Amino acid sequence: MKRAAILALLAAAAPVAADSGLPPAALAYTQLRDPAQEAEAKALMETIRCVVCQGQSVADSDADMAGDMRALIRQRIAAGEKPRAIREWLIARYGDYITYDPPLSGATLPLWLAPILLLALGAWVARGSFRRRKRRSE
Template sequence: MTRLLSLVPLVAALGFAVPVLAQEEQSTAPFAYRQLSDPAQEREAQALMETLRCLQCQGQSIADSDAPIAGSMRSLVRERIAAGEEPEAIRGWLIERYGDYVSYAPQLTTLTWPLFAVPLVIVALAALLLRKRFRRGEAR
């Protein structure tokens, strides 16, 4: 009986170890950590993955992230590239699904045009103010 009681801590430790090991498992997506066999397709997929943001990480591309969702996204990109889909079509699908945040290359839309226009307006105002200031300096 005492021998059985001495096994209780061991069984309890093993019971706690199983969930910990399960948490360490990375993405189950087939191409998350495996490259495509065609080097040209892999280069194309890698170039696209470097321009897509991981939804879980702060500022990392899916090519650099170890998050499970990044692994799933890498696998998805590779699968679609292998199927012959164009990178811009894949980017468009991901933007449609996850929003503009997923792309490091923002699209010009009715919502984002002010982000592109405001810096141009600021530069134009600065040029106008500097021009007036230098003209006043020449008049003296």
């Protein structure tokens, strides 16, 4: 019992160990001077998934990795690189997982089909339930 409690405590503390304790990257929390460039950077950051967080964009995450990615995006935009090129580079480096709208491919087909299949399954179960209730009431 004690062993299970210790393991549960260690598992709960694992996210804390994910942060390095190092100071954040230079542009992680600092906006670009040019408002147009900052708007481009912010728009891109909102479409890029944090690789260490569950379902958060790099714009919303406080993880060190997300801060590094924000800084990288701002540095590249400040250097004149287009958001589309930065996005393609990030996808090439981290894979389709990093984007909230993965392209349709053999690997991502289950992601696209799962909601449709779950809706169809739910409709089928509901239909069966309604039919059984209708038969009982007759």
